[in-house]
Structures are given as C-alpha cells and as structure tokens.
Amino acid sequence: MRVKYDYAIVGNSAAAINACDAIRAEDERGTIALFSEERYRCYSRPLISYLVAGEIEAKGMYYRASNYYQKTKVGFFPGSRVASVDPDRHLLVTADGTKVRWRKLLLATGFRPFIPPVEGLEEVDFLTFVSWDDAKRMMKLTSKPFKALVVGGGLIGMKAAEALRARGGKVVVVERMERVLPMALDEVASDMVATRCREAGIEVVTGQSVTRVTSGGGHRGTACLEDGSEVAFDLLVMAVGVRPRDELAEEAGLECRDGITVDGFQRTSHPDVYAAGDAARAYDLVRGEPALNALWPVAALQGKYAGLNMAGREIPYPGGNSMNSVEFFGLPVLSAGVVNPPDGSYEVVVRRGGEDDYRKVVLQGDVLVGMLVAGRIERAGILTSLIQEKANVRRVKNFLLEEGFGHIHFPRSVRVERITEAAAGLSRTVRERAKGR
Amino acid sequence: MGRVMVTGRDYIYYVFRVCDRADAQVARFRPRVIPLRMRRPEKSHWEESVGYARRSEERRKENMKRIIPREEYCIGCRLCEIHCIVQHSKSKDIIKAFKREKRPMKRVEVEEHGHVSFALQCRHCDEAPCVTACLSGAMQRDPESGAVVHEVERCVGCWTCILVCPYGAIRRDGGEKKVVGKCDLCPDLEVPACVANCPNEALLLVEE
Ligand SMILES: Cc1cc2nc3c(=O)[nH]c(=O)nc-3n(C[C@H](O)[C@H](O)[C@H](O)COP(=O)(O)OP(=O)(O)OC[C@H]3O[C@@H](n4cnc5c(N)ncnc54)[C@H](O)[C@@H]3O)c2cc1C
Ligand code: SF4
Numbered sequence A: 001m002r003v004k005y006d007y008a009i010v011g012n013s014a015a016a017i018n019a020c021d022a023i024r025a026e027d028e029r030g031t032i033a034l035f036s037e038e039r040y041r042c043y044s045r046p047l048i049s050y051l052v053a054g055e056i057e058a059k060g061m062y063y064r065a066s067n068y069y070q071k072t073k074v075g076f077f078p079g080s081r082v083a084s085v086d087p088d089r090h091l092l093v094t095a096d097g098t099k100v101r102w103r104k105l106l107l108a109t110g111f112r113p114f115i116p117p118v119e120g121l122e123e124v125d126f127l128t129f130v131s132w133d134d135a136k137r138m139m140k141l142t143s144k145p146f147k148a149l150v151v152g153g154g155l156i157g158m159k160a161a162e163a164l165r166a167r168g169g170k171v172v173v174v175e176r177m178e179r180v181l182p183m184a185l186d187e188v189a190s191d192m193v194a195t196r197c198r199e200a201g202i203e204v205v206t207g208q209s210v211t212r213v214t215s216g217g218g219h220r221g222t223a224c225l226e227d228g229s230e231v232a233f234d235l236l237v238m239a240v241g242v243r244p245r246d247e248l249a250e251e252a253g254l255e256c257r258d259g260i261t262v263d264g265f266q267r268t269s270h271p272d273v274y275a276a277g278d279a280a281r282a283y284d285l286v287r288g289e290p291a292l293n294a295l296w297p298v299a300a301l302q303g304k305y306a307g308l309n310m311a312g313r314e315i316p317y318p319g320g321n322s323m324n325s326v327e328f329f330g331l332p333v334l335s336a337g338v339v340n341p342p343d344g345s346y347e348v349v350v351r352r353g354g355e356d357d358y359r360k361v362v363l364q365g366d367v368l369v370g371m372l373v374a375g376r377i378e379r380a381g382i383l384t385s386l387i388q389e390k391a392n393v394r395r396v397k398n399f400l401l402e403e404g405f406g407h408i409h410f411p412r413s414v415r416v417e418r419i420t421e422a423a424a425g426l427s428r429t430v431r432e433r434a435k436g437r
Numbered sequence B: 001m002g003r004v005m006v007t008g009r010d011y012i013y014y015v016f017r018v019c020d021r022a023d024a025q026v027a028r029f030r031p032r033v034i035p036l037r038m039r040r041p042e043k044s045h046w047e048e049s050v051g052y053a054r055r056s057e058e059r060r061k062e063n064m065k066r067i068i069p070r071e072e073y074c075i076g077c078r079l080c081e082i083h084c085i086v087q088h089s090k091s092k093d094i095i096k097a098f099k100r101e102k103r104p105m106k107r108v109e110v111e112e113h114g115h116v117s118f119a120l121q122c123r124h125c126d127e128a129p130c131v132t133a134c135l136s137g138a139m140q141r142d143p144e145s146g147a148v149v150h151e152v153e154r155c156v157g158c159w160t161c162i163l164v165c166p167y168g169a170i171r172r173d174g175g176e177k178k179v180v181g182k183c184d185l186c187p188d189l190e191v192p193a194c195v196a197n198c199p200n201e202a203l204l205l206v207e208e
C-alpha cells in the first residue's frame, strides 16, 4: 500500500463518492485514497429496502459502475476501518495498523443506528436496517413465514416494514409518537400513509413504546408495550433513529457537538480536515443554522462541496435542507423544509383535492419555507427550489397550491432569468448568502 | 438586418432580449452556427452566477445543446408535446404511438396562463440538483454531450429527483416499472423533435 496520499477519504457512500468526483474534476493528478469499513463497492444505502422487497437485484444496488475506482484513479481500500486520525501529524491509522499520511482528509463516516436502552434487549438477536449486510441478514431470516416487529415509525422503520411486508410476513410497527413519519410529514399525510400501510396489512401502533423484551431464543421473543399489551415476534428490527458517527473525529480532538462541527466550507476545526454527510452538522438554509439532516441528497451535496474545497477552491457550501420523498403502497408524498410549523408565526395553506390528493405550503411572511405534496407529486421540485432560494413569493402566492404551478406564474423577468440561467437550485441569492456567511 | 447568428450565452441573451423587437427575418432563422460578437450588457445580473456555477462542475463539453423557449411565439398548440411522445414511442409513428402502443410520457410540457404560453423541458442544468440528489446514480451528466441523462435501468422510482428539480421537468413514467423520465435531447436526431416540429419556431436549439 502506498503510504502517502494527497487526499484521504474515510467512508464510501454518498458524501465520500461525491467528494471524490469533485476532487477529480478539480485536480486530475492528486492521489486519492478511500477507506471503507464495509467490503462493498460504493452502493446506495437507501436501496436496501428495495433489495429486500425484491424490487431490484444486487447489481442494481451499486451507485457507480464497477470500474469507477480505476477510472477515477482512486486507491480503494474496502474492509479497512480507520482506527484513528492525527490531524496535526497528517496521519491516519487503519485497524490493521497501516499508517497513511495525507495532505487533506475528509471524514464522511455517516451515521450509526441508535439503540435505546430497553430492558432485555441484549438477550435478543435483533436486527438493524442500515446496511447491505443488514439487508442480507433480513433476507435470510425471512425466507420462511414470519412475524416481524419493527420498533420505530420513522423513515428507516417504515421502509423496513414495507420491505418485510413485501416478503410476505406479518408486520407490526410500533412508534412512540402519535403518528408515523413524524419528522418528514404532517398529521394529514402521516394519516394517509398509515391508512395505506394498514390496508396493505401492516399493523401500525402509534403512541406506544416498547418497555421490555423477553427473549424466546435467537431472534424470537416477546415485546411488552406501555399499555401492557404483548407482541410476539420472530424477528425484531430496531429503527428508532440514527446518530452521527463522530467518534473518530472526537478522538482526534476535532470539535464535535452531536455531529462534527464544520464551517461554511465543510472544514472542521482543523484546517486540513473536512467532514461531510450524516456525520457532519452543516448549514441548514431553512433553519439558518447548522443542523443534522440525515439524507442522501444533503450528504451528496456536502460531499461535493467538501471535495471542491479540499482541491483548493474556495466555494462555500450553499446549505441543505430537510426534504423527503417517500412512497408507501402507491401513495407518493414529497416534502421539504418546515412541514410542522413550531409556532403561530407561520402561515399555512392547504388544499385537499381528494382522498389521495393533498398539498400544503408553509410561509413565513412572503417567503416559502416548507411544502408537502401527496398524490400528484409532479412539479413539486419548483416549490423546493423556491424554498432553497428563499424567494419572495408574494406575487405567486395564489398559485402555489395549483398542480400546474410553475414558471408561467412568475413575473417575466424572473422566469427569463431562471430559464436561461439553468444553474438552478443553487441560485445567485443562495450563493451570495453563503458567501457572506 | 440580414441573417445573423450568435452563440453561447450571447445567443441566449439575444433570443430573449433582442428577438422580441427584431424583424421577422431574424426571428425565422434556424440555429446554424455563424459566430458573431454581440455586445453584452454592461452589467448582467445573471452573468456572474452562471459563470460561478459553470466552473464548479466538471469541465463541460463544447457545443452543448440547449433548447430555449420563446414565449412571444408560442401559441400553446402543444405540437411539441405530441411529437415528443411520438419520438419516444416504439414505432415513432404518430397513429400507432397514440392509438395502438403504450403511449410514452411527454418530456416537454407547455405551461399556459392567459395569453402567455411556452414549452419547457429539462434545462440540463450546469449544476444539476437531480444528479446530486439521485439515490441510485441513474441520473448523471454525460461526459460526451454535457447533457444530463437518465439511465432508466438503474432508476428505482424514489422520486427524489422530482423533489429537487427546480423546473418540474421530471415526471413519473406511469408505466409498469416505477421509473421517471425527462428530456433526453433526442440523441438520435440532429434537432430534437419538439424544436423541429414547432410551427412557430417558438423553441430554438442553441449550441453553446
Ligand atoms: C433503509 C434506509 C432508507 C433510507 N432512505 C432514504 C431516502 O429515501 N432518502 C434519503 O434522502 N435518505 C435515505 N436514507 C438515508 C441515507 O442513506 C443517508 O443519508 C446517506 O447514506 C448518508 O451518506 P453518508 O455518505 O453521509 O454516510 P453513510 O452512508 O452512512 O456511509 C458512511 C460509510 O463510512 C464508513 N465508515 C464509517 N466509519 C468508518 C471508519 N472509521 N473507517 C472506515 N469506514 C468507515 C461506513 O462503513 C459507511 O460505509 C436511508 C437510510 C436507510 C438506512
Ligand atoms: S431534470 Fe431538472 S434539475 Fe435535472 S438537469 Fe433537468 S432541469 Fe435541471
């Protein structure tokens, strides 16, 4: 193994690969090393539920072509966990003791599942649902008829439940909050999704948490809920949330506050170390402050900007925002920004066109800060881009909830600018704001 | 004014700000490339941001194709939509495409409000949000043409790209497999079907 690299990247997912692409676009010659704890070529983590459900095959999991690392001229080290990092000496040490020197380092270590302290949980061989290995285990355990209990009704929990249902098992989801997908959706949309899931045969229990589990040997067991009821299971999936994986950074003495702290250029507290993706707490342009957004598009964008800056460009990260795209049993729901306004200072406008047609926008003054579209989702991206641009939507307010809302409703000058600019999404305003930060 | 041709950003500027007022002759030209320097406005407010974005992506190919709508000439007849559907059908025959085969989705959409209308399709953004956001890697920039291309085989229909496209240019395919579709600039044709079939030249093909 070569022991000195211009760029070293820890991680091999959304943030890491997009950083890699950005570095290569800027610097054709610099050497890059990529360390991944997992043994796979870069694959798309969100697709594990599609794999388990049988919607795609293993070859559909990969995020890049098989010759990606050769073509991009990247030294790829699969199954190689980075054990420690020394920023001042520009050194990292892998689990097998190899020392590697680097000029710039990116920590794209992602997230790990959060396991809550539940009495008796350690006795049960439970599953998490965050990696290809998890998906393989799940597929192996569900080849015979089974009854699964999924703890957590967030994105990962619901995806797991959907996949398990597709494999023909009985599925129970227990969510502590009063509704499923409490972060991504609002009450109405949560209800729509829960209804769909119930119709499809998933038992959804909300407002309950698991207080105790009793092992029935191996993967089996019984869970006790708050109200005293019991759920027996052949398979237990824990999906109550994720935490940023910032141990490596913390041990290296980098500033972390529930996620690696980064500046507007994705740089950590050490000038030669960058962080991106779920592990980093980067700027959220809707909240106007750093926040955790454990999302693929956000991780990818952060990775891209970290890469550009590592390669010597001084480009501020324009900022991300929470956004979700889910579809459960034929009902697509897209949301972005603030969907559950925290107080009365927001204006909320909704339109319910039918059972499966729901639209909502959230405004703060004349600025669009959130949207949710269920059913007819086409063109929802226009709303997302207005949120990201913090555009003044006073003149188009009346049209926001129309299905055909689009550039036709914009003032002509804005329309011309947007159509010709074609550098959309991250418009001039966003960029300037980022520059001034 | 004779037949003039301007290229690149100048051209787009020209189409939008000058063509409105220019004589019919100019309005009728087809985009063949005859370079001519156009005076840029002293301070263009979009200039800077465009340059900024262009540099940040991988180097773009010369002669990148773009389709520019001209709302002054669009009458909202939706022939572009029809010919787009035909071009993406199995037989590429208008009758068969509409009456016998599974009708493909349209990749260009006419937006209309009052007397104003124009046709809009994927902008092939310099800094394409859909490419960054795509969960599966199906949405990518083609290094050859500079266009943003969608690899249907790898698409899983997660709709993340629909969530981020600022132009609403991506739609669900509506077929058996859950995938999306969008403008591919008609790779088999010299001039994309919508541009070639607009009776009013309300769509122009620009090579930058
Ligand atoms: C089931 C599921 C469904 C999801 N669905 C969606 C969705 O629909 N939409 C969406 O936007 N997001 C979704 N997500 C979230 C999305 O997967 C994450 O936001 C994204 O993967 C984050 O990418 P990342 O690059 O930050 O890190 P990760 O994908 O977490 O990757 C980090 C990598 O770094 C490696 N690593 C960590 N530490 C070390 C070390 N010390 N040494 C070497 N390697 C190390 C890890 O092994 C891992 O491979 C989903 C997630 C799951 C689990
Ligand atoms: S699909 Fe939308 S975001 Fe993607 S390149 Fe086209 S216009 Fe831009």
Ligand code: SF4
Binding pocket: B133, B134, B135, B136, B137, B138, B139, B150, B154, B155, B156, B157, B158, B159, B160, B161, B162, B179, B180
């Ligand atoms: S729908 Fe297809 S192209 Fe769009 S983001 Fe998902 S996988 Fe990518």
